[in-house]
Structures are given as structure tokens and as C-alpha cells.
Amino acid sequence: MTTERALRTVDMHINVGPQHPATHGVFRMVLEVDGERVAGCTPYIGYLHRGFEKLAENEEWQEVIIHLDRTDYISQFNNELCYAMGMERLLGVEPPERAEYARVILAELNRIVSHMMFYGAFGADVGALTPFLYAFRERERLQRLFEAVSGARLMHFYFRAGGLKEDLPEGFADELRRMLPAVQHGIDECDRLLTQNEVFLSRTVGVGKLAASEAIAYGCSGPVLRASGVREDVRRSDPYSLYPTLDFDVPVGKNGDCFDRYWVRLAEMRESVRIVQQCLDRLPEGPIRTPVPRYPHFRVEPGEIYVHTENPRGDYGLYLVSKGGVQPYRVKLRSPCFCNLMALGPMLRDSYLADAVVILGSLDIVLGEVDR
Amino acid sequence: MLGVLKGLVTTWKTHWRAPVTVQYPDERLPLQPRYMGFPGLMWDAEHDEPFCTGCQVCMRYCPTGCMFVEMKDNPKFATGESKRRKIVADFTINLSRCISCSICVEVCNFEAIEMTHHHERAGYYPDQVAGLPTLFQMSADHRAGVGQKPGHETRNLL
Amino acid sequence: MADLDEQSQPTPSEPAPPARPVPARAPAGPPPGERTPVKPTAQALADHLALAWPDVEHHARFNFGDIELTMPAGQLLAAVERCRNDPALAFDYLMCVSGVDYETSIEVVYHLYSYQHHHHLTLKVTLADCDRPTLDSVTAIWPAADWHEREAAEMLGITFLGHPDPRPLLLDDDVDEHPLRRSHQLVAVYADRPGIVEEPDDD
Numbered sequence: 001m002t003t004e005r006a007l008r009t010v011d012m013h014i015n016v017g018p019q020h021p022a023t024h025g026v027f028r029m030v031l032e033v034d035g036e037r038v039a040g041c042t043p044y045i046g047y048l049h050r051g052f053e054k055l056a057e058n059e060e061w062q063e064v065i066i067h068l069d070r071t072d073y074i075s076q077f078n079n080e081l082c083y084a085m086g087m088e089r090l091l092g093v094e095p096p097e098r099a100e101y102a103r104v105i106l107a108e109l110n111r112i113v114s115h116m117m118f119y120g121a122f123g124a125d126v127g128a129l130t131p132f133l134y135a136f137r138e139r140e141r142l143q144r145l146f147e148a149v150s151g152a153r154l155m156h157f158y159f160r161a162g163g164l165k166e167d168l169p170e171g172f173a174d175e176l177r178r179m180l181p182a183v184q185h186g187i188d189e190c191d192r193l194l195t196q197n198e199v200f201l202s203r204t205v206g207v208g209k210l211a212a213s214e215a216i217a218y219g220c221s222g223p224v225l226r227a228s229g230v231r232e233d234v235r236r237s238d239p240y241s242l243y244p245t246l247d248f249d250v251p252v253g254k255n256g257d258c259f260d261r262y263w264v265r266l267a268e269m270r271e272s273v274r275i276v277q278q279c280l281d282r283l284p285e286g287p288i289r290t291p292v293p294r295y296p297h298f299r300v301e302p303g304e305i306y307v308h309t310e311n312p313r314g315d316y317g318l319y320l321v322s323k324g325g326v327q328p329y330r331v332k333l334r335s336p337c338f339c340n341l342m343a344l345g346p347m348l349r350d351s352y353l354a355d356a357v358v359i360l361g362s363l364d365i366v367l368g369e370v371d372r
Numbered sequence: 373m374l375g376v377l378k379g380l381v382t383t384w385k386t387h388w389r390a391p392v393t394v395q396y397p398d399e400r401l402p403l404q405p406r407y408m409g410f411p412g413l414m415w416d417a418e419h420d421e422p423f424c425t426g427c428q429v430c431m432r433y434c435p436t437g438c439m440f441v442e443m444k445d446n447p448k449f450a451t452g453e454s455k456r457r458k459i460v461a462d463f464t465i466n467l468s469r470c471i472s473c474s475i476c477v478e479v480c481n482f483e484a485i486e487m488t489h490h491h492e493r494a495g496y497y498p499d500q501v502a503g504l505p506t507l508f509q510m511s512a513d514h515r516a517g518v519g520q521k522p523g524h525e526t527r528n529l530l
Numbered sequence: 531m532a533d534l535d536e537q538s539q540p541t542p543s544e545p546a547p548p549a550r551p552v553p554a555r556a557p558a559g560p561p562p563g564e565r566t567p568v569k570p571t572a573q574a575l576a577d578h579l580a581l582a583w584p585d586v587e588h589h590a591r592f593n594f595g596d597i598e599l600t601m602p603a604g605q606l607l608a609a610v611e612r613c614r615n616d617p618a619l620a621f622d623y624l625m626c627v628s629g630v631d632y633e634t635s636i637e638v639v640y641h642l643y644s645y646q647h648h649h650h651l652t653l654k655v656t657l658a659d660c661d662r663p664t665l666d667s668v669t670a671i672w673p674a675a676d677w678h679e680r681e682a683a684e685m686l687g688i689t690f691l692g693h694p695d696p697r698p699l700l701l702d703d704d705v706d707e708h709p710l711r712r713s714h715q716l717v718a719v720y721a722d723r724p725g726i727v728e729e730p731d732d733d
């Protein structure tokens with residue numbers, strides 16, 4: 001009689017967010033908990049919905065880039081690259097070689113910056129605040145370089161159809177060459193700081209496992225998918241820009257747990273440094289823009305294209321429909337975070353409530369991109 | 373035990389390094405030459421009038437709709453002092469809404485507007501509207517501070 | 531006048547006239563998508579589809595090197611099931627579901643990829659009924675379609691039959707417009723909603 005009373009459990013609903021530091025933005029999830037275990041999760045998104053797709057239909061082709069900067073606001077160069085490539089393919093123009101190299105360099109540096117952001121925030125999620133400061137110190141170096149290149153720290157608006165807005169600043173290559181060892185050293189330092197930490201390991205190893213089949217079924221991409229052991233990278237599987245000519249590895253994890261997702265990103269930063277090194281060695285002189293018509297005459301021939309690039313968060317796709325006007329007819333953004341977030345429910349099931357924050361953090365979502 | 377020692381060594385090393393943090397309102401990081409703050413209007417010293425003709429192209433292209441431009445006949449055109457038939461009569465930018473995107477600079481056909489290094493606009497009121505004199509001043513201050521024309525190559529790109 | 535026009539015509543180096551009317555411009559040659567060389571994987575896929583899908587009504591073309599199939603809405607489930615289960619196709623990754631409003635019809639576009647064979651496929655379904663567009667949901671085959679379909683449902687007003695959770699995703703529950711329809715005006719609609727500040731007057 002008494003035992004029966006003691007064992008009776010009540011399902012509780014816990015509301016996390018939308019304004020909670022652990023949700024990395026305005027994300028809300030309602031967790032159904034059974035004791036300490038999470039039995040179910042209902043995510044609510046849309047708090048940051050700015051109607052990017054509708055705005056894009058009402059802007060000129062090139063102007064849309066400023067809105068793309070604001071979708072995934074941690075990897076702006078990658079977003080711009082994707083859109084610029086889409087426009088170029090629709091127009092049938094090719095950017096000059098120097099522009100290609102500059103784009104790849106900036107996109108890869110942006111990947112480092114973005115993963116550094118993840119590193120800091122993930123450290124904070126598992127309860128270690130120091131990594132956050134280290135990550136931001138490393139990030140700042142590159143942010144200042146971006147500022148010198150594009151004039152803005154975050155919303156760069158630097159890639160255009162047919163090339164770049166303006167040439168790389170004078171001495172950019174030398175500056176970056178000087179900086180790369182420091183960046184590499186910074187990554188190593190971050191690695192030493194967290195990867196071997198026992199508390200960190202016990203919080204992440206075996207937590208939030210996602211099987212490869214599940215990751216594929218939910219359309220996960222990027223580090224989340226690779227951590228589950230699928231060697232898949234858009235830079236390799238559907239190569240674009242200069243990536244076929246570059247030598248780099250695609251790191252994959254084994255278990256698909258939070259630690260693997262962390263480790264894959266750390267390894268990707270090192271690969272990015274390698275890519276930047278190679279591009280710097282080959283960076284040619286020359287023009288940075290293939291001439292395309294200016295704004296009242298900038299029209300794209302009717303057609304449609306799906307372009308995708310490997311962003312720090314995964315497979316960033318844009319479906320562009322042109323009807324020949326000065327504005328895009330339809331821009332659909334396939335956001336990697338949006339798709340990765342779909343897998344949150346299965347990942348959270350049967351985990352501890354305290355691990356929910358770690359699991360969410362390991363997805364590295366950017367709400368600006370989820371909600372668009 | 374070993375871990376604690378390692379940590380102490382790191383602390384000891386870091387202790388002697390120059391600080392990374394900048395105490396913001398007292399110290400400031402230098403801005404890069406290309407830095408894009410808010411837009412300002414340039415002054416044509418040769419003719420003693422603004423470059424801007426008030427053509428409203430920037431106003432139409434501004435994605436946030438924060439600009440307002442009016443055009444008038446240029447009195448100096450009648451006297452033959454200037455080649456500009458029209459000149460700006462009124463120009464306001466709501467700096468609280470401006471997102472420093474530089475679209476206005478890139479669409480301007482007269483190279484009349486530039487991105488200045490002004491970026492600090494914290495205030496108590498939501499709408500901080502800069503009129504013509506402020507916009508000229510911003511550009512002039514910027515020129516005095518930088519001594520060069522930043523982002524000059526970026527003109528007329530979009 | 532006519533003489534002048536003829537004289538100015540044949541000079542080949544003359545720059546294109548600046549103001550071109552938008553719809554009247556005849557595309558030079560095939561559309562840009564068909565100028566791109568066809569990928570070998572896409573060619574193999576096209577050959578397979580021609581053999582394996584005689585009973586599914588579809589229209590195929592190449593777009594930017596990849597194959598694109600257009601089919602009526604009734605055929606979708608059968609086609610999608612084969613895409614997933616035919617070992618020669620094995621499309622296990624649903625990249626994107628996009629809805630496009632063409633004013634006279636609504637199109638739903640599925641972008642597929644296969645991790646096994648590394649090939650891409652675009653499936654297109656045209657819905658003629660713009661007032662009540664209805665389509666079968668593919669969530670049973672690809673769980674990844676879940677949120678994409680919810681988004682298309684609220685943004686374009688498409689009803690996905692058999693969707694397990696048809697709540698709105700990004701918008702408020704009480705929004706009854708479909709923002710991504712072409713007929714939806716950008717600013718006007720939201721002006722009278724509480725809590726949304728009106729556009730300030732310019733002067």
C-alpha cells in the first residue's frame with residue numbers, strides 16, 4: 001500500500017525559455033519530465049521570425065545580401081557566398097580567381113570564428129565559464145581582420161554577384177600569414193583547456209546520442225551529422241568554388257554524442273586553418289569583380305536554382321526562383337539549424353533534465369537562422 | 373593534483389601577459405579605415421555646396437526606410453556658379469533605424485554620401501534624426517579624423 | 531528615323547540598351563539552367579528513371595546539371611515511396627521542401643539527395659487550386675519534412691494531408707493570412723494589429 005503510493009509519479013511540464021541564457025536566443029521548449037528524465041520535448045520557434053523570405057521578394061537581387069547576413073549572424077561570409085554563387089550561376093558569370101580565393105579564405109576564417117563561438121558557449125553550457133573568455137579572445141583577432149576587410153564586424157555585405165565589393169585591404173595576406181600561427185595556437189590552447197577536462201568529459205561523453213540513421217532521417221547536416229559517423233560534407237559531395245582543388249580532411253565522430261559534436265568542430269577549425277594556409281599561398285593578384293550590370297539593370301534570367309554550401313552549422317541551401325525581374329521571385333532558405341533542431345526531440349528523450357541544456361548547446365543553433 | 377599544478381602554471385603565465393580587455397568608455401579600440409558607421413553627406417568645397425542633388429535614389433533603396441530627401445532648384449545654377457541644376461533641400465536620416473549597411477553609398481550616382489566612423493548613438497530617445505547640418509558635420513569630422521576617403525572604391529557597385 | 535535605327539543596329543560592339551522591359555526580353559538560347567553540363571550521376575539517374583518509372587506520369591528535364599521531375603499531385607506519394615525505397619535511387623536525405631506561389635498555381639518543390647549514390651533529384655508538384663491547395667504529406671517517408679511542411683502550410687496556405695502535427699510553426703496562432711502568397715502586401719496588413727507600431731510618417 002505504502003510502496004504503491006511512493007511509486008506513483010506525475011508527469012511534469014517544464015517550460016524552458018524563450019528568454020533563458022541556455023537557449024542561445026529566443027527559443028522555447030516545453031519539456032515533459034518524468035522524475036529526472038525527459039520524456040518528451042515540444043520546441044516552439046518563431047520568436048525571431050523577421051520574414052526574410054518575404055523581404056527578399058521585395059528587394060533587389062543584390063540587396064538581399066544584407067538580409068542574408070542577418071539570418072545566420074555568426075557565419076555571414078558563408079551565407080553571402082552561397083547567395084552570390086546562386087546569382088552567378090543564374091547569370092552565367094564566373095568570379096575572377098582572386099575573388100574566389102578571397103571568398104574561400106574569408107568563409108573558412110568565418111568558420112573558425114563561428115566554431116569559436118560554439119566552443120565558448122558550449123563551455124558555458126556545461127558550466128565552465130573560462131573557455132568563453134578564451135574563445136572570445138581568439139575570435140576578436142579574426143573579427144578585427146574582418147572589420148579591416150569589409151568595414152563591419154558582423155554584417156559584412158562584402159560578396160557580390162561576380163566577385164567582391166572591393167579588393168582585400170593592403171597587406172591583408174601578410175597580416176593573415178602572421179596571424180595564422182596565433183590562431184592555430186589559440187585553437188590548441190582551447191583544446192587543452194577543455195577536451196581533457198574530467199568534468200567536461202563526464203558531462204558530454206555518451207550524452208545526447210544520435211544514431212546515424214536518425215540523423216539522416218531528420219535531415220541533420222554539418223557537424224551534427226558528421227559526429228554521428230557520416231562522412232558527408234557539401235564541400236566534398238557537391239563541390240563548389242575552389243574546394244575541389246584544396247586539400248583538407250572531413251573529420252567525423254563515432255558515437256554521435258555531445259562530445260563528438262564538440263570534437264568534430266574543434267577538428268574542423270584545424271582543417272580550416274589548413275585551407276586558409278593553402279589559399280594564402282596561392283592567392284593571385286588581379287581583378288576582383290567580373291562586371292555585371294549595375295542596380296537598375298541588374299536582372300537575372302528566368303530560371304531557378306538550388307545552391308548549397310557547407311556552413312559552420314551544416315548544409316545551407318538557397319532555392320532561388322527568378323522571373324527575369326530586378327527582384328528575386330522567391331528565395332527559400334534551407335536553414336541547417338532549423339533541420340538540426342528537428343532532431344532535438346529524439347536526442348532529448350530519456351536524457352537527464354540537467355543534460356538538456358548541454359544537448360541543445362551541442363547543436364549550436366543560431367535562432368536568427370532557425371526563425372529567419 | 374597534477375591538474376591543479378597545471379592550472380596554477382597557466383595562471384602564473386597568464387598573469388604576466390598584457391591584458392586583452394579594453395575598458396570601453398575610457399579606452400577605445402582603433403577603428404579600421406574601412407569601418408562603416410553611419411552615413412554622412414560630403415561637402416563640395418570647390419563650389420561651396422553639397423555634392424548631393426537630392427535625387428532620392430538612396431531613399432528608395434534604403435532597406436529600412438530611414439531616409440528622407442527633398443530636392444530643390446539650385447540657386448547657384450542660375451548664376452552659373454555651379455553645374456548642378458538641382459540641389460538637396462532637406463535630408464534626414466533616422467540614425468536609430470539605420471543599420472549601417474552602406475547601400476545608400478553604393479547606389480548614389482553623385483558620390484555624395486559616405487560611411488563615416490560615427491557609430492556611438494546611445495541615447496534616451498528612440499528616434500535620433502540627423503538633419504542636413506549634422507550629416508555634413510559627421511562627414512567633416514570623419515574626414516578630419518581619418519584624413520582619407522574610406523571605401524572610395526566601393527562606390528556605384530550595386 | 532527608320533534609317534537611323536537600321537544604321538545603329540548592326541554595330542556589334544554597341545553596349546546593350548540600358549532600360550530593358552522585363553517580360554518582353556527573349557532569352558538568348560536555352561535558359562541558364564540547361565546550359566550547364568549534365569552531371570554524370572544525373573545522367574545515370576535519368577536513364578534509370580526512364581526505365582523504372584513508365585507508370586508514373588512525370589515530366590523530366592535537366593536544370594543546372596541535375597534532373598528535375600514535375601508530376602501531378604496525385605502521383606507524389608507513389609513517386610516518393612519509390613525514391614526512398616528503390617535501391618537504385620535510395621534518396622534518404624530530404625534537403626528542402628519549398629512552396630512557391632506562381633499566382634495561377636502553387637508549386638511544392640522537394641530537393642532530394644542520396645548519401646549512398648551521391649546524386650540529387652528535384653521533385654516538383656504543381657497544385658492548380660490556389661484557394662485550397664492540398665497535398666499529401668511525406669513525413670511518413672522522411673521525418674525531415676515535418677517542419678518544412680508546417681512552414682509551407684502557414685506561409686502559403688497549403689494543407690498537407692496526413693501531417694502528424696499541423697500547428698503553425700513560425701507565426702502566431704491567430705495569424706490567418708499567408709505571408710508568402712504574392713497577393714500579401716508587405717506592410718499594410720500588420721498595421722492594425724495590437725502591439726505593432728505603425729510606420730512613422732516620413733515628414
Ligand code: SF4
Nearest residue numbers: 424425427428430480
Ligand atoms: S545622397 Fe546621392 S543618392 Fe542620395 S539623394 Fe543625394 S545624390 Fe541622390
Ligand code: SF4
Nearest residue numbers: 434470471473474476
Ligand atoms: S546605411 Fe543602409 S540603413 Fe543606413 S541610411 Fe544608408 S541605406 Fe539606409
